[in-house]
Amino acid sequence: MEHQYPSGYTESDRFHQCLEYHRYLLSDYIRRWQGAEAELTSDSISWPRKVPTADEIASLELDLCFCLKSPAYENHLRSCQDKQFRIASFYLSEQTNKQHQLKGYKMVKELAEHGHPDGMCFYGIILNNGRFAGVDANPEQAVIWWRRSVDYHKHISATYELALALYTGEGVAENPALAVSFFGRAAHLGHAGAAYMLGECLLDGVGAERDRASALEWLVTAAELGHHLARDRVIVILQQDYDQLDEGLEHNDELEETKKWVNGENEEKVRDVNIERRFTIGGGSSNPQVLARRKTKVEESRDKRESVIDD
Incomplete structure (x- = not known):
């Protein structure tokens, strides 16, 4: 029922x-x-957002340098970390430059270890993916970092x-x-x-x-x-014609058609007939x-x- x-x-x-x-x-x-x-731009729904351009990096790195050397550094720690994260996100996006990727990876790792929420999330993504900047995939460690970012920061x-x-x-x-x-x-x-x-x-x-x-x-x-x-x-x-779907298909037929879709067969028919059950x-x-x-x-x-x- x-x-x-x-x-x-x-x-x-x-x-x-x-x-x-x-x-x-x-x-x-x-x-x-x-x-x-x-x-739409890549910044519309992507993360990290507002990845700097190559033209912005020099001034950002100078800002970070002054931030880190400021006598009031402890009072502006999060601001300095945010600058570092933006710089790191740029270097990690440089897929043709392995040195830049490695530099970005080290910056993100440092941020994660110091409890920066974006750094913790991004470090988890790097660990989960592996094959990046010489890092082996480690999904278990990735989950640990995501849990920390969620538990501490609700990221x-x-x-x-x-x-x-x-x-x-x-x-x-x-x-x-x-x-x-x-x-x-x-x-x-x-x-x-x-x-x-x-x-x-x-x-x-x-x-x-x-x-x-x-x-x-x-x-x-x-x-x-x-x-x-x-x-x-x-x-x-x-x-989709759901009246026909709800009245005219038997469960076994749905399952067989879905299996065909999974195996790469009859894709268009399953998309048209059984679109909302294709993963069941x-x-x-x-x-x-x-x-x-x-x-x-x-x-x-x-x-x-x-x-x-x-x-």
């Missing part, structure tokens, strides 16, 4: 009401989102990264329910990738009871925050197919303009 909410509506009722509302706005979404593509990006680790089970025991909780925290604070992931989890019933109405609302939120794939996802969902395969991330799809979902959530470090 389908779950009934206190309002008396079923999950399906709420979803169709939500669909009706957002379908009314579909033409406006398409107009605004397509028009905004040219206006939004660290909350998102920790949620991704819990979602995939990398560096920490898999816990989809806790992952959804952390996605919710970051999403409520305006993190586009977290809003996207929260929407996808609710859409598919991973880590929480399936709630397609709330899922659609979070995907729209991610889209409005500038998440490109969320925009595509919302448009596809709003164009029995078992957790110990299932290699599920883990592969969850990792794909993680990459989607980052979006091209949200990538912090590209290997």
